[in-house]
Amino acid sequence: MYPVDIETMPSSCGHNHGHHEAPVAASEPVKQVSLSKSSPLDTITLTTYPEDSTPIALSWGESSPEERGPIVASRDREGLVKHNAIGAHSGSYCVYHALAIGSKQLKKDHVADYTNAQPAFSVPEQKTWYNKEDIIAMDPFGHLTPVLYDEVSKSENVEVRPTIAITKAHMQLFELKDAVEQGRLKVDGKVVINKNGDLNVSKIAVEPVWYLPGVAKRFGITEDELRTSLFEDTNGMYPELVTRPDIKVFLPPIGGLTVYIFGDPKFVSDPSKKLALRIHDECNGSDVFGSDICTCRPYLTFGIEEAVKEAQNGGSGVCIYFRKEGRALGEVTKYLVYNARKRGGDTAAEYFHRTECIAGVRDMRFQQLMPDILKWLGITKIDRMLSMSNMKHDAIVEQGIPILERIPLPDELIPPDSRVEIDAKINSGYFTNGKVMTTEELKNVRGREWHDVL
Ligand SMILES: [Zn+2]
Secondary structure: OOOOOOOOOOOOOOOOOOOOOOOOOOOOOEEEEOOOOOOOOEEEOOOOOOOOOOOOOOOOOOOOOHOOOOOOOOOOOOOHHHOOEEEEOHHHHHHHHHHHHHHHOOOOOOOOOOOOOOOOOOOOOOHHHHOOOOOOOOOOOOOOOHOOOOHHHHHHHHOOOEEEEEEEEOOHHHHHHHHHOOOOOOOOOOOOOOOOOOEEEEEEOOOOHHHHHHHHHHOOHHHHHHHHHHHHHHHOOOOOOHHHHOOOOEEOOOOOOOEEEEEOOOHHHHHOOEEEEEEEOOOOHHHOOOOOOOHHHHHHHHHHHHHHHHHOOOEEEEEEEEEHHHHHOOHHHHHHHHHHHHHHEEEEHHHHHHHHHHHOOOOOOOOOHHHHHHHOOOOOOOOOEEEOOHHHHHHHHHOOEEEEOOOOOOOOOOHHHHHHHHHHHHHHOOOOOOOOOOHHHHHOEEOOOHHHHO
């Protein structure tokens, strides 16, 4: 029994009623509520309970995709009584989907046609896909659902959507053009296509799919504690987290990740080939718009350059981009912290403290779930890790993937105003081949202040 305070709720129907202040009489089922006359609906289903439905069998970590079963989140068609996942598809974009339905620009009964949408290259199947410990934050069969589960989708009359898509592209970055012009990279016609530094890249987009018992275990909490905090701190956004302890899979409304592979994708999981890897967490201000307050874009493009070199040397280069803006605190919090730093005397000694004052913590990226994508790709060791983060390093090593060499960002690529960030991070445990400053010395590492700017 899930430990919510439900025992005191009188019930005439045997349902577990969610709350004392339910907007209906205690003797009525709480799961359906009548809306006002202005509402387009007569009633709305707030949540479901185990006795309401027969979910399509879903058993995480089984030895075949058929035994594992499809992931069904949508309530459409017969989904309301057959769904086996909480939440909605497409991460945070599920809200736009709801707007499209609500504004009548998308028909609720639209059936996707996946003709020619199949992966542009194949990712070799891995043992980890059939292990409920290794992969708990994505659906290992998310790219194959239209093939694997088309029949069950039709026979059960439910929607089964892909959560992974695999494609190919060219990319152009001015830093890579510079690398070719300066002679750091050679044009080989395969990875570096031309003298403009255009790159051939293989890409994989992944949406989050959480197996709740596994996620709880990674964080060292119980599944009940995880469900409670997800339910309460999102202000009750997903009541089934509480009312459906029998449903173990949750599609959270958060950003996903993208894998960028340079060189032959098959080499990624080949232990005889060297692998260079950059794990990058989103920083829109620097990555896209070139803000000089941090080292994000310089490290991103350095990581891509090194990944390309590894691919040109016969190995493999991978860059994985996680949508975790501003240490997963979001850009509003990030800018508030910038203001507090710039008004308060921007020193490396105060760097983390400023974030802690506003956000309560210095970081919410929680790297515990990050290594899943490495396991899914079949990565068993990392020859050259293009990251200084101890949190990323420790999370990967704890999942049993050794890191053979760590490559810090070269000093000449660090913008002057971002010394505050990088020196504070090095002092707190980031990897470096160079100097680790004392706490006293950090007081003298100062960023540009506003009177210098405006
Ligand atoms: Zn940044």
